[in-house]
Amino acid sequence: MLEKLSFSLSGHRTSVALEPEFWAALSAIAEAEGVLLSALVTRIDAERAEGRPLASALRVFALSRGGRGG
Template sequence: MPLPAQRGARMLHKRSLNLSGHRTSVALEPEFWHALHLIAHARGLALAALVGQVDAARPPDRPLASALRVEALREWMPALPEMAGTDRQDQLG
């Protein structure tokens, strides 16, 4: 029987993209990929272009997968506060 972490890892879909001339891979849940496709379409962008914009704007200490999830949340939840440099627990709790 697989460990819980192994079961969860199978739910992630990995995509390879070319960002700033470098090949990179990002693993996200299918629901996030779907949301990002919808966002890219609504903005008139290819998925790779949207990912490139998010990559360029993310803080250096935030992983790309995390930044993409936050971008999807902000699109569907515009009232989500900007939490950079704050105690995230206080903002959410």
């Protein structure tokens, strides 16, 4: 089941639905980097390739980091 969280990105609210395991991995990465989850999501949003959905970018980022913050 997907878990939906809301963020303010580029001046507008958006919701992202991911599996709880991805949210847990992203939260662990954010904690390891000393930033809020919202700040990490904002950074990933700004760096994602044009046309790539945010949910996909978040999943790829989490997988690339192994959920351990680098």
